[in-house]
Amino acid sequence: MERLDGAKVIVTGGTSGMGEAVALAFPGLGAEVVFFGRNKAAGKRISEKSGATFMPLDIKDADATKAAIDEAAAKLGGLDVLIHAAGIAPFSAAEEITMENWIDVMSTNATSTYVTNVAAFPYLKGEGGVILNFTSSGGIQGYVRKAHYGASKGAVTAWSRSIAMEWAQYGIRVNMIAPAIWTPMYDKTRAAMTPEQLAEHDKVMAASVPLGGKLGDLDTDYVPVMAFLSSDSSKFITGQVVCIDGGILMMR
Ligand SMILES: NC(=O)c1ccc[n+]([C@@H]2O[C@H](COP(=O)([O-])OP(=O)(O)OC[C@H]3O[C@@H](n4cnc5c(N)ncnc54)[C@H](O)[C@@H]3O)[C@@H](O)[C@H]2O)c1
Numbered sequence: 001m002e003r004l005d006g007a008k009v010i011v012t013g014g015t016s017g018m019g020e021a022v023a024l025a026f027p028g029l030g031a032e033v034v035f036f037g038r039n040k041a042a043g044k045r046i047s048e049k050s051g052a053t054f055m056p057l058d059i060k061d062a063d064a065t066k067a068a069i070d071e072a073a074a075k076l077g078g079l080d081v082l083i084h085a086a087g088i089a090p091f092s093a094a095e096e097i098t099m100e101n102w103i104d105v106m107s108t109n110a111t112s113t114y115v116t117n118v119a120a121f122p123y124l125k126g127e128g129g130v131i132l133n134f135t136s137s138g139g140i141q142g143y144v145r146k147a148h149y150g151a152s153k154g155a156v157t158a159w160s161r162s163i164a165m166e167w168a169q170y171g172i173r174v175n176m177i178a179p180a181i182w183t184p185m186y187d188k189t190r191a192a193m194t195p196e197q198l199a200e201h202d203k204v205m206a207a208s209v210p211l212g213g214k215l216g217d218l219d220t221d222y223v224p225v226m227a228f229l230s231s232d233s234s235k236f237i238t239g240q241v242v243c244i245d246g247g248i249l250m251m252r
Contacts, residue, residue, distance in 0.1 A: 001224045002231040005030030008076035009230065010069060012059055012116060013086030014052075015042035017183030018134070021218040022083055022226050027051045029227055034072035036086070059086045059112040060104075069119040079123035081130045081230045084116045089136075089185055091192050094147040102148050109152035113159055117174075121167070128171020130230055133160045135176040135241055137249045157241065164239030173238040175229055180245035181222045182215040210247035221246075 009026055013019035014035025023035040023046050033052035036059070037043050043054030053075065057068045073079045087109045092101055113133050120131065138146055139153025157176060164174035193201060206213040216222060225244050228234055243249045 001029065002227040002233055003030050004081075004227060004230055007031040007080045007230065008073075008078050009033045009081040009083065010072050010076075010079060010120070011035040011052075011083045011085060012057070012112070013037060013084070014054070015039040015046065017085070017185055018177075018179060018181060018218065018222060019083065019085035020046055021223050022085075023052045024050045025219070025223045026227070026230075031081075031230075032076055034076060036068055036072075059116070060107050062111070062115045065112065065115050066119040069116065069123075073120075073123045078127075079120060079129060080127075081132070082116060082120040082124070083132045083226070083230070084113055085134055086112060087134055087185075089138075089146060089149045089189065091145050091189070092148065093145055097148050105148040105152050106155070109149070110155035110159070113156045117159075117163060121172070124167075124172045125170045129173075130234075131160075131163070131172065131174045132226065132229055133174070133176050135160070135178050137178055137180070137243075137245070140178065140241065140249065140251070161239045168238060173235070175234075175237060175239070176241045177226075177229075178241050178243045178245060178249060179222065180209065180215050180243075180248050181218055183218065186215055208248055209245070212246055216244060216246055 009031045011019050011023050014023040015037030023033055026033050027050045035052050036055050036057035040056055047054040055068055059065055117131055133156050135157045136153040138150035139157050143150040160174050160176050222244050
């Protein structure tokens, strides 16, 4: 796996799933990490285990998010990598999505991407750096019963490609992850299914994930790719959707 010695890293959504996995692993690769999240008990546990610094944050609060990035960059003495993993993926039939649901998903997933990325920009601009945002196959090919989620991730994709073009002149690389990794978010998705839907889902997954027939592993399938994308080994890659998904989505 790539080493990240001395890299100054901020992670959102750091108390669960894919944010937690990098908050736990990156300090062991030599990075200095500040991670944000809402779950203070999980933040304490992860911090004690990895040495990363925890800061409580609700990512829907734009002013607090900007202040948290300023505070984290001051603590780190700069910034090299922003990993924006916070997100929600609720289920709803499209015609039942309320305005409240829509605003919740768009502000948690899409608006927070704009807020965190722009807040990180002044710190990345000087010497260049990396932004890793999280999109989804739902933002590319649509997602049944998650249309608002798909719309929010479509916004993340278009935003990330736009700033990848605009900020390349500053040496800032912006890539996206389209994961299919087994996390607590997927556990919630599974829990929302009836036993019949779950059985059907597992059958579909077995047929549609070419590598292994199920979602990937946080530590062995996901973290090494995040280390690569955070390091100079990926210095000629920007504006890409990187599918860490066992081959589910074989398209750009
Ligand atoms: N798991 C997958 O295979 C998969 C697939 C496609 C996209 N994604 C995306 O990857 C990212 C990480 O997902 P995950 O699977 O690790 O999910 P997860 O639920 O395990 O983690 C998401 C984190 O975001 C945090 N979060 C949500 N709303 C927040 C808020 N208002 N303020 C602060 N934190 C908030 C949660 O508390 C949680 O810690 C998400 O953006 C998700 O949409 C995941």
